[in-house]
Amino acid sequence: MSSSTDSPTLTTETTQLSPQPDTETAKPTKKITLKSSDNQIFEVEESVAMEFATVKSFFEDSPSTDTVPLPNVTAKPLSQVIEFCKEQIKFKANPDEAQKKKYNAEFVTEKSDKDLVDMIPVANYLEIKDLLDVLNQAVADRIENKSVEYVRSFFGIDNDFTAEEEAALRREHAWAYEGVDED
Amino acid sequence: MGISHYVEKREHEITEYFMEPQQILPAFVSHLGSKNRFTNREVEPGPPHEALFFVLAYLDVFELLVMSEVCMPFRDAVSRDVLPWRNIIIDRPLNSRLSDEILVQITTRAHGRLRTLALINCFKITDDGLQTVIEKNHLINKLHIPGCSGLTP
Known part of the structure; x- marks a missing residue:
């Protein structure tokens, strides 16, 4: 075996060793290459790439391609998005709503604010509805009951209002702020 | 405890009209080209990250x-966008502050397209106020x- 140069045979053997050798796992899985804007290469299984509606339609139009350039997506959020989609595929094969909910909650909890916010445009661009929903809700939860000043510093947003405009909005919304903690 | 129950309910609302915010999003996709401008946000404040416009549809009245x-x-995005205002849920802490006048003002932002109105313990609301909105x-x-103890049962 050590002298064997026939690696495809080895792969087949490994597949057969798996506890449930159903047709699904025995079939050689096609890999698709995704290339981020910072030229990182991600090889993912076809089923994962098909979770990205944008990539899916690209393949439907030109089935012979195997590399998809993603010039608007950087490596870090892309790798996180891939990680999420890999898990979702497992849940698709083996539905367990409670487990899925738990995974989705943990996925966002462990991410930094910047990671979450950086993934949103990627999820939108790749059209991954479930992820977009999870991410948007997570960011919404992080700013629940927070003050204007908190949100500005939380997201590094410049206050571009004039003092008059700001005062006018304050007056208009005054009713909502009675007794709000400034955190 | 009360909050988590409420969030569950809200998630349901949101998935229900999820496709609609998508339709307004292409306008924001044009921001994608400048996606790296936020890298140094810790250093100096700048314009809001484009992702945050997507989040607006997931916010409640107070956060909006x-x-x-x-x-x-954000002010312009919130004021020209009808979608986040079509499902209005007023719970704590805004419930005790909501008057008829404010209710009418808030619901006007839906431009007559209000679909869901949930007023939880909004005791200042009277029959007249609710009638006007409906x-x-x-x-x-x-x-x-x-x-809503101000309403006639």
Whole structure:
């Protein structure tokens, strides 16, 4: 075996060793290459790439391609998005709503604010509805009951209002702020 | 405890009209080209990250008001967008502050397209106030008003 140069045979053997050798796992899985804007290469299984509606339609139009350039997506959020989609595929094969909910909650909890916010445009661009929903809700939860000043510093947003405009909005919304903690 | 129950309910609402915010999003996709401008956000404040516009549709009344005071791009996005205002849920802490006048003002932002109105323990709301809102919004299909003691049962 050590002298064997026939690696495809080895792969087949490994597949057969798996506890449930159903047709699904025995079939050689096609890999698709995704290339981020910072030229990182991600090889993912076809089923994962098909979770990205944008990539899916690209393949439907030109089935012979195997590399998809993603010039608007950087490596870090892309790798996180891939990680999420890999898990979702497992849940698709083996539905367990409670487990899925738990995974989705943990996925966002462990991410930094910047990671979450950086993934949103990627999820939108790749059209991954479930992820977009999870991410948007997570960011919404992080700013629940927070003050204007908190949100500005939380997201590094410049206050571009004039003092008059700001005062006018304050007056208009005054009713909502009675007794709000400034955190 | 009360909050988590409420979030569950809200998630349901949101998935229900999820496709619609998508339709307004292409306008924001044009921001994608400048996606790296936020890398140094810890250093100096700048314009809001484009992702935050996507989040607006997931916010409740209080957070929408807060966001519209954060910066001009948010104020404009919130005021021209009808979608986040079509499902209005007023719970703590806004319930005790909500008057008829404010209710009418807030619901006007839906431009007559209000679909869900949930007023939870909004004891200042009177029959007149609720009547005005319902007359202006013929599309309301969910009305939830527990504990609104100012209303005639």
